[in-house]
Amino acid sequence: MENEKTGEVLRVASDEERDQAIIDAGFIPGWIGEGGLRPEPLHDFEPDTWNWETGRALLEAAATSINPRVAERRNIRMANSAAEKRTSLNTIHCSYQMVAPGEFARAHRHTINAGRFILESKGAFTTLEGKKVFMEPNDIILTPNWLWHGLGNENLEAPAFWIDFLDDPLVAALKTIFFEVRDEDYKEMPIKEGSHHHIRWRDLDLQLEDLVPDPNGRYGKRLQLQTPSIPTMRLYIERFDKHMTVNPVKSTANHLFICAEGSGTTKVEDKTFNWQRGDVIAVPSWKLFNHRASINATLLEITDQPVIEALGWYRETTV
Ligand SMILES: [Fe+2]
The missing domain is CATH 2.60.120.10 (Jelly Rolls)
Structure with missing residues (x-):
């Protein structure tokens, strides 16, 4: 198919030829592929x-x-x-x-x-x-x-x-x-x-015993660890009583959860993961998730939330 030039404007015979001409010149059309504006974030990591x-x-x-x-x-x-x-x-x-x-x-x-x-x-x-x-x-x-x-x-x-x-x-x-x-x-x-x-486990264990679960059902007994030397990650330790289920939430922060004791499940969108001591769960940002304890259980949470907050992009929702 022949291209026809009119003045400085390149005329092409099809959308494909137009896009290819832009790519051949070292650009990428802003209207195809990644980089465009979307109503919500897309994530290329899986739970x-x-x-x-x-x-x-x-x-x-x-x-x-x-x-x-x-x-x-x-x-x-x-x-x-x-x-x-x-x-x-x-x-x-x-x-x-x-x-x-x-x-x-x-x-x-x-x-x-x-x-x-x-x-x-x-x-x-x-x-x-x-x-x-x-x-x-x-x-x-x-x-x-x-x-x-x-x-x-x-x-x-x-x-x-x-x-x-x-x-x-x-x-x-x-x-x-x-x-x-x-x-x-x-x-x-x-x-x-x-x-x-x-950070000694024996100290955390004592501190957790003095806490009460979140009255709104979002967390178990939850303690933020003191980690001022690490500005990029925030750590929480969270303890659940047997059969406790917390409310689903999704946020623009990424989360890794390490099971410290007990066992339970974490539901992330349509996937359900079983965990016991030493297992790790990854929850990418903007995925609805919640935990359920099968027996008394404790999770260590690692999140990049302080980075997202510092840049003004932290959002969370329960739907
Ligand atoms: Fe190292």
Whole structure:
């Protein structure tokens, strides 16, 4: 089909030819594909779940062949099931990590903000700025932007496992990732008690007992953790009594939920995920979701809500 030029205006014989001529000239027509204005956000991440029993078995199998001295960390990424994703959601992410008995991994620091929720530890530690912090199951350790942190496991029999949660998809999208390594002498290192980057489960457990569920049915007993060193993620711990169901909500924030104890289900739009200790649920933004506890249960919630709020885009609705 021939194009006919009239003055400087290109005339084409069909819509396809018009669009192709624009693409051939190095543009993309603003009226096709992504980038256009829509009444509501479209999300290319799916609601998803990862199972701890499966993750633990896979890490144990990898223990003999993956050396953290080479790989930096022995972890498996909770990649979203949507096509070609390496992260759990588009701003926040989780991985399962293992440290073998008697194993140590060198210290490093990065601009990514991170934290770890401890699944199993009988003598595992994180080093924070050159001091050892020993970790108990269900403790949370924060490793904020540019803080030196290493890790090791002094137990010679039992491996240690935890869930890393990070803002790395956000930092990667903004092209602001920096990373450095250094060796530390873990044998001579002092032990730190009472670091403000160490949130102890035993303290959380006591605080939760003094709370009451939200009278409007939106939450169980819910506590926001003090994490001022991490501006990109907000953490809540939420406890549900047996058979408690909270009201559905959807918001422009992304959510990852880690089951700390008990079991239950999370419904996200038309999908229902079962969870028990160590399992992780990903709820992309603008998806209606709610939780139901099968037995007494506690979830750790990680959300990018402070980022969305800071930029003026936070919305929530119950329909
Ligand atoms: Fe790290």
